[in-house]
Amino acid sequence: MNDKSMLLSRRTFLHGTGVALALPWFESFAVGSPTKDETPKRFVSVYHPDGVGLPLKSDPAWEDWSWFPRGGETDFKLTKVLDVLEPLRSDITIYSGLSHPAARRVHGHSNADQYLTGAPIGGEGPYRNTISLDQVYAEHAGDFTRHSSLVLSTNGGVGGPRGAQTQSFNREGRPIPAMNKPKQIFDMLFVTSGKDAAERLARSKSALDLLIDNTRSLSRQLSKRDQETLKQYLDAVRDTELKLAKAQKWIDTPIPQVDTKNLHLDAEPKEARLYFQTMYELIYLAFLSDSSRVATFQLGRENGEGPHDLLSLAVGLGGAHGLTHEVKKPDGWKNLGTYNRYQAEEFGRFAQRLKDTPEPTGKGNMLDNTLAMHGSASSSFHLSRNYPIISAGGKNLGFTNGRYLKFGKGNEDNQAGAGIDTDAGWQGKLEVEELPLAKLFVTILQRLGVETDSFGGYTGSLSRV
Amino acid sequence: MQSPPKLAKNEKQVMKSLKIIIPLVLGIAGTILVAIGQETPITLEAAKEQGRAKSRFLKETKEAAQTTDAIPKANVAFFHESVGPILKKSCLACHGPEKSEGRLRIDQLNPDLLTGPDVERWREIFNALSKSEMPPVDEPDYALADADRGRIVDWLSGELNMASLIRRNSKEHSSFRRLTKYEYNYALQDLLGLPYSLANPLPPETASEDGFKNSSELLQMSVMQFESYREIGLKALKRATVIGERPQAVTYIISMQEEMDKAASKEAAKDSDKNKKNSKSPRNQQQLFNRETEESIPFAERKTMPRAEAVAGQTPAVSPVVLVLPRSNELKLDLDRFLPDEGIMRVRIRAGRSTMNPDEYASLRLIFSAHTSNNANFSQVVTERDIPVTAPADDPQFIHFDIPLSDIQRNPFRKLTTTFPRRDEFLHIHNVSNAHSVEEPLQVLIDYIEISAPFYEQWPPKTHTDIFIASDNKSDEQLYGREVLARFLRRVWRRPVTSQEIDQFMALFAKYRPGFSTFEEAMVEVLATALATPEFLYLTQRVTTDETKSSATISELEFASRLAMFLWSSIPDDELLKLAEQGKLREPAVLAAQVKRMLADQRSRRFSQNFVEQWLGLDRMNSVTHVTDSALREAMLEEPVAFFEEVLKHNHSIMDFLHSDYAVVNERLAAHYRLPKFYGPHFRKVPITPQTNRGGLLTSAAIMTMNSDGKDSHPLKRGVWMLKRILDDPPPPPPPNVPEVDLTDPEILKMTLKEQIANHRNKPACISCHSKIDPWGLAFENYDALGAYRTHIKNQPVDATSELFNRQTLAGIDGLKRYLLTDRQDQFARAMVHKLTAYALGRPLSFGDRADIDSLTAQFRQRNDGLGDLIQLIVSSNLFNSK
Known part of the structure; x- marks a missing residue:
């Protein structure tokens, strides 16, 4: 596909979405790989705290309000919690029997930090995290876009150790602050000027020039063999120059223009529905304009309080975290299930939006080239096992959807830890076998094109996915 | 490097069974000793003498010694x-x-x-x-x-x-290489005077076949690495320098007298004589205590606020009211949310000991924590080492800790305007002690605590004035810029700098200057660029253009850098640089004196640490999970380094690594080894008897522990370790897909470990390698997975006898040591010379280096095997002076 026709197709198509997005010579940007006609591969992970409802079979609420589906791999039946995803049935996969082994006996409140990292952060004492799944992919794909990744959460910032308000951690295990104000996110994506960045770049360029001169003059005084060794350094400097040139191009490239009239950039968490939808819409726009191919979004923080607790107002319920504590009260399971159902509904809406949008390069729709994950690091009350995970899309990446994949052994009906509402639950013995979630991460990374066979110390991918 | 068949041949020539009674002439003492028969074997000390007398390096001529190690030929x-x-x-x-x-x-x-x-x-x-x-x-x-x-x-x-x-x-290897992560860290620390770890963002290094991380062929450079250097350099410079006026410090003062008064007045208001009742509280309880009136109240936590008027660094009169801090107790101070983001937090504590019993020690440790919400919490030890309290109670003395606030885990919510999640930060003052007396337990008595941040010894700090030096030309940015650069670049490049080179950096400065409001800010960016130059990041060896000098020899300045990397893992200091610039550093007397000075310097600890860690492969302790006592783990890791330092400091024979009649241990490790009890966390030399089954490095707990499977000993790992690390005779790697010992087979389960191993290796495909490995490891069977000595395994007596492939019988560890000392001294000495030289040069050795290593070994043995002598020999050797 030549640049011009592509440009046209994207522009025309953007008009069609009701968002006016001007993309001047955007696609002609192609320093280094990937080749410009390659379809972007995208990854987004949405995290919700507090787990899901998992009543015992003997409980009358089990029939309707147990989160996990019933039945087999393809003939599964969704309960009321997830039935909103029925229209997307052939585009989603639901998983059970996965968790991070190091966290299985740690209180669920502490575990949002490790959902995408799998690090053994423990429940107390010194704290150390490791790189998150999205950032591993961002290292791979981040250079192709203006923003290497988009890190969002309802509460913003980094939160505290064992009380993360971000899902993303860098290579050193440090948390990456999440953005939570739609206006700021929008400005960063579509408004920000690059003046500071331009100055920094100019300085870097001069410094690299000096370093290259300096290296050349040293090289002349070395033996042939040592010159070879030094060449590695020179290559590193040159590659850094290329990266700067790329960054410069981004600065010189006009920012895509987006019409804000349908966006509610002042939405706050207490206007739950509006806020949810606006945040998802911003991720959608970032993907659509290829401003980023990686995003994480954390809905609130574990252990309630703060903006997150207001999100359940969307379904007329107060105190999202409290819902998990009140499952044994009248309508308790129903209330928690209703809130989880709402989360699934919004995730479904986002997936549907991607599905309805043809991929600008012509390869299927945007959902086919995006793997969207939705999940939590606890299932039942504070129990850090059997993470409830849904993934959507990724058909062109190699994911076969329309399935309910059960992993592990001994918990086929998801009753281990069901119905608990005391702390004895999360501290209980591990009686069923689960597989490391990291193995799913390996599969995801491989399908996104990252050459790796391990994540967080676990080697090998997950079969059947 | 010795090859197995060659070695086997040597064995046959050299080997003499101890069962044969042979009269031996011992050269040094000139005494005639008769080696005694197998019933009463000679002592290990006698074996040392006897083995030394056998050395071919002492007997044969130099040439003969060299040719014994010819390049192997195909069979x-x-x-x-x-x-x-x-x-x-x-x-x-x-x-x-x-x-x-x-x-x-x-x-x-x-x-x-x-x-x-x-x-x-x-x-x-x-x-x-x-x-x-x-x-x-x-x-x-x-x-x-x-x-x-x-x-x-x-x-x-x-x-x-x-x-x-x-x-x-x-393949010939060059010593031209980049600095390792740890060397770069130390270099930056020494250059800028910053005592913190700075290089954490860099990836770890891989170890070479020899186990060394400073091996030139493995030290690669990548874009990511290069970008990290740039970031780290700039960040470090910004920490070393300051802008503007001295910032106002936040100061907390906790006076025990005041706390007592406050508590008393509160109590008085509530209920009259509650305090008095408490005055009979148990002696060993954490409390505020008035040493004059003997009044007391419990005291474990306190919220405290900064005092606007307070000035840090005061020495108020000693108060009779003290905080009594018994062993393992701590005072938890809630500092609210007022500590600054950056800078040093100085914690001054005036403390004394309640008793002066020399068998007991007490020291202080700081822990920093926050509890932001239910289950979201952290706590972290923020002091690198515990500081002992040594002053008597009547004359308490200040001890202080400096904590870099930007390096520790902080409460990320401290700037919230709302109160949830919680914003407070806590400082815990913890007593680490071995107090054990029942009558008069040792406690730490504290009467005054002061916390202040950011703390500066002087303003501007020395780290700043070392870069932005005093000068009359400060007002002239051009002149002054050149002065700053000349001084800085000389240290960074470890050589004099030309005027043209300074021009280059001044040109960069000119480009940067308009973007910054001050000279210093712009200059810091320029200096950061210098920290990314290859001459800082690499150890260079230039091709000589000077006809008068040998082209194979490195220059005097390059020599200074190599020497500093060897003994300090860092860049040379001013004294070394000056001597090198004057061309005097390599004069034998000067060099000997400098090596002595360097080894006496604190920085030589890095050499002991890094060399021993890499030589013995102590990294493997990181993946050990079965040592749950952190004090024991630390002691295990420290022992080999402390032992090495002891041998180095006193120029003891390296044969002490194989066996010694002393151990270097602390209280925790002595207890683990069941040595006579003594006290204190620091390592020291103690004499031991043969009955302790200790001495030397081979049986040290770390080595036994890391070469175990987490539950029991692992003879194969121990055997491989011996061959690789001690004898420098690595066995070939195992063939792919070797079947594991089938532990589900009932026949195999019935066997003892030794029988299982024998069963496994008796397969024709395995026996050739295993017969060379297993016996070495089996000799350690008396040491369990934590390196503790045992005589029984599951009620069966331990069978630690084994037979080497040359039919030599090893009767447990004693037999192994005796055999090494009697018959393998030359091999061990040469291995040691090889390892230390490879480390010193930062490159793998090759066949081309064999003659040099042989001659070094000969000189070393002739000088009586002292470790200190070996260092001196290496730095004066051809190898160390060559490219």
Whole structure:
């Protein structure tokens, strides 16, 4: 596909979405790989705290309000919690029997930090995290876009150790602050000027020039063999120059223009529905304009309080975290299930939006080239096992959807830890076998094109996915 | 590097069984000793003497010693005589002129694996034969007898190992390399005067075959690495320098007198004599205590606020009211949310000891924590080492800690305007002690605490004035800029700097200056660029243009850098640089004095630490999970380093690493080793008797522990470790897909560990390597997975006897040590010289270096094997002075 026709197709198509997005010579940007006609591969992970409802079979609420589906791999039946995803049935996969082994006996409140990292952060004492799944992919794909990744959460910032308000951690295990104000996110994506960045770049360029001169003059005084060794350094400097040139191009490239009239950039968490939808819409726009191919979004923080607790107002319920504590009260399971159902509904809406949008390069729709994950690091009350995970899309990446994949052994009906509402639950013995979630991460990374066979110390991918 | 067949030959010549009674003339003492028969073996000390007398490095002429280690040659004769005919019989039918299955023609392979082109084909054959995949089981006509299979596998494993050895060693390696992560860190610390770890963002280094991380061929450079250098350099410079006026410090003062008064008035208001009742509280309880009136109240936590008027660094009069802090107790101070983001937090504590019993110690440790919400919390030890409290109670003294606030985990919510999640930060003052007296337990008594941040000894700080030096030209940015650069670049590049080089950096400064409001800010960016230059990041060796100098020798300045990297893991200091600039550093007397000075300097601790860690492979302790007592783990890791330092400091013989009549331990480790009790966390030398089954490095807890499987000893790991690390005779790597010992087989489960090993290795494909490894490891069977000595395993007496492939019997650790000391001293000495030299040069040694290593070893042995002498010998050697 030549640049011009592509440009046209994207522009025309953007008009069609009701968002006016001007993309001047955007696609002609192609320093280094990937080749410009390659379809972007995208990854987004949405995290919700507090787990899901998992009543015992003997409980009358089990029939309707147990989160996990019933039945087999393809003939599964969704309960009321997830039935909103029925229209997307052939585009989603639901998983059970996965968790991070190091966290299985740690209180669920502490575990949002490790959902995408799998690090053994423990429940107390010194704290150390490791790189998150999205950032591993961002290292791979981040250079192709203006923003290497988009890190969002309802509460913003980094939160505290064992009380993360971000899902993303860098290579050193440090948390990456999440953005939570739609206006700021929008400005960063579509408004920000690059003046500071331009100055920094100019300085870097001069410094690299000096370093290259300096290296050349040293090289002349070395033996042939040592010159070879030094060449590695020179290559590193040159590659850094290329990266700067790329960054410069981004600065010189006009920012895509987006019409804000349908966006509610002042939405706050207490206007739950509006806020949810606006945040998802911003991720959608970032993907659509290829401003980023990686995003994480954390809905609130574990252990309630703060903006997150207001999100359940969307379904007329107060105190999202409290819902998990009140499952044994009248309508308790129903209330928690209703809130989880709402989360699934919004995730479904986002997936549907991607599905309805043809991929600008012509390869299927945007959902086919995006793997969207939705999940939590606890299932039942504070129990850090059997993470409830849904993934959507990724058909062109190699994911076969329309399935309910059960992993592990001994918990086929998801009753281990069901119905608990005391702390004895999360501290209980591990009686069923689960597989490391990291193995799913390996599969995801491989399908996104990252050459790796391990994540967080676990080697090998997950079969059947 | 010795090759197995060669070694085997040497063995036969040198080996003499201790069972034979031989009169021996001991050169040094001139005494005639009679080695005693097997009933009462000679002592290990006598074995040391006896073994030394056997050294060929002492007896033979230099030339003879050198030729003993010739480059190995392929054993083609054995092929023609033994291997070829077997292959012909069993393999040729399918892999010959008739049929060539797998495109293999066994009759066309070159049997010289060392120089021939068919090594990879031979490796495939080795794999197929050692796994008994060939000949196929359904071809009984061509079946291989076990003995024949063994013969081929044996020959192939020897030749393949030698081939890889030759490949590795034939390549000449250069010492031109970049600094390792830890060297870069120390270099930056020493250059800028910053005592914190700075290099954390860099990836870890991989170890070479020899175990060394400073090995030139493995030190790569990548974009990510290069970008990290730039970021780290700029960040470090910004920490070393300051802008503007001295910032106002936040100061907290906790006076125990005040706390007591406050508590008393509160209590008085509530209820009259509650305090008085408490005054009879148990002695060993944490409390506020008035030493005059003997009043007391419990005191464990306190919220405290900064005092606007307070000035840090005060010394108020000693108060009779003290905080009594018993062993393992702590005072938890809630500092609210007022500590600054950056800078040093100085914590001053005036403390004394309640008793002066010399068997007891007490020290203070700081912990920083926050509890932001239910289950979201952290706590972290923020002090690098505990500081002992030594002053008596009547004359308490200040001790202080400096904590870099930007480096520790902070409460990320401290700036919230709302109160949830919680914003407070806590400082815990913890008493680490071995107090054990029942009558008069040792407690720490504290009467005054002061916390202040950011703390500066002076303003601007020394780290700043070391870069932005005092000068009359400060007002002239051009002149002053050149002065700053001249000084800085000389330290960064470890050499004098030319005016043209400064021009280059001034040009960069000119470009940067308009973007910044001050001279310093712009200059910091320029200096950061200098920290990314190859001459800072690499150890250079220039081609000499000076005709008068030998082209093979490194320059005086390069020598200074190499020396500093060797003994300090860092850049040379001013004294070394000056001597090098004057061309005096290599004068023998000057060099000897400098080495002495360097070893006496604190920075030489880095040498002991890094060399020992890499030589012995102590990294492996990181993956050990079965040591749950952190004090024991720390002690385990420290012991080999402390032992090495002891040997180095006193120029003891390196044979002490094999066995010594002393141990270097602390209280925790002494208890682990069941040595007579003594006290304190610091390591010291203590004499030991043979009954303790200790002495030397081989049985140190760390080595036994890391070479275990987490539950029990692991003789194979221990054997491999001995061969690789101590004897420098690494065994070949195991063939791929070796079957594990089948622990579900009931027959195997019935066997003892030793029998299991024997069962495994008696397979023809395994025996040749295992017979060279296992016996070394079995000799350690008396040491369990934590290195504790045992006489029984599951009610069975330990059987630690083994027989080496040369028929030498090793009776447990004692027998092993005796054998090493009597018959393997030369091998160990040469291994030690080899390892230390490879580390000093920062490159793998090759065949070309053998003669040099031999002659170094000879000189070393002639000088009585002292470790300190070895350092001196190495730095004066040809190798250390050559490119």
